[in-house]
Amino acid sequence: MEKNTNRITDNINNLTRLWKTVGAPFQSYHKNNTFEYCKIENSGWPNKLWFSEDVNLNSAKTAIEFLESNPTLVIPYWDIYGTNSNEIFETKGLVKKTEQVAMALKLDKPFELQNTLEFKRIWKDEDAKIWSDLYPNAFGYVISKEILIHNYNEVQFHLVTYQNQPIGTFMLFQTENNIGIHGVGVIPEMRRKGFAEEIMKYALNLALDLNAEYALLQASVMGKGIYTKLGFEDLFIIKNYILKNE
Known part of the structure; x- marks a missing residue:
């Protein structure tokens, strides 16, 4: 279980650090006491707002108020807390746009290629x-x-x-x-x-x-x-x- 917990942390860390990294040259990455976000003009990506801990009523309210003046931002919710706290977003009027599955693979052997590409x-x-x-x-x-x-x-x-x-x-x-x-x-x-x-x-x-x-x-x-x-x-x-x- 501990190994799986590490992979979960690693997955979120890789994704959010990618957003921070690409946003840095544009001064587009920001962090406050409640959330972090990256919004790059003239680009549809990353344009994310995320939390480093489980969401609660106060943090959701603060984020949604910010979203209202930055409507192109997307909030990814990591479903790892077992609290169904994403329902707070839904009761506050947000809608789920897409769903993804975070995945991991231990690298131990190379794959054979067709060499067509x-x-x-x-x-x-x-x-x-x-x-x-x-x-x-x-x-x-x-x-x-x-x-x-x-x-x-x-x-x-x-x-x-x-x-x-x-x-x-x-x-x-x-x-x-x-x-x-x-x-x-x-x-x-x-x-x-x-x-x-x-x-x-x-x-x-x-x-x-x-x-x-x-x-x-x-x-x-x-x-x-x-x-x-x-x-x-x-x-x-x-x-x-x-x-x-x-």
């Missing part, structure tokens, strides 16, 4: 633009190219191509002996060809090369089956809340 880490601004233009086709929201340009060293942004056509993205972010795999996406017309699984295998091999002990991620409903097949285990549910009128 080509992978390129982003270091140049013209490639950052290609990545940024592609990303919303897979996810429906924008990560501005400026985020990539200001974080080349801190975050690994990778572009995936098939027969010279850009088709997918992913990010790697290392915290201690963990690697978070984020933003794994394939454009709709290239789905159901096994590419997402191939991207994941490549990303996991990179994580292994970086001497990571665990790979961490937060899976959408659409992606979860692939991760389970690769050996990832469920840790907890993340419920993402927004203002009702958004």
Whole structure:
């Protein structure tokens, strides 16, 4: 149980440190006594407001008041406390936008690749633009190219191509002996060809090369089956809340 508790903490830590890291160059990360948030102009990500402990009536009220003047922010609720405190958000008028499953995989062996895809880490601004233009086709929201340009060293942004056509993205972010795999996406017309699984295998091999002990991620409903097949285990549910009128 203790090991699982560590993985839960590691997963939240990797995710929130990624948000803080990408927000730092824009002075977009802020922390007060109740919550932390990162809001980057002209970008649909991270734009999150989060708590470091279980939510209560007072902290929820403070956060929702802040949300009313910052309506593009999303509140991720880590369902790890066993208190159903997320119901406070629902009684106060927030709605659940999406749900994810936080997962972890112990890295012990490389995966065999099909070698049908080509992978390129982003270091140049013209490639950052290609990545940024592609990303919303897979996810429906924008990560501005400026985020990539200001974080080349801190975050690994990778572009995936098939027969010279850009088709997918992913990010790697290392915290201690963990690697978070984020933003794994394939454009709709290239789905159901096994590419997402191939991207994941490549990303996991990179994580292994970086001497990571665990790979961490937060899976959408659409992606979860692939991760389970690769050996990832469920840790907890993340419920993402927004203002009702958004």
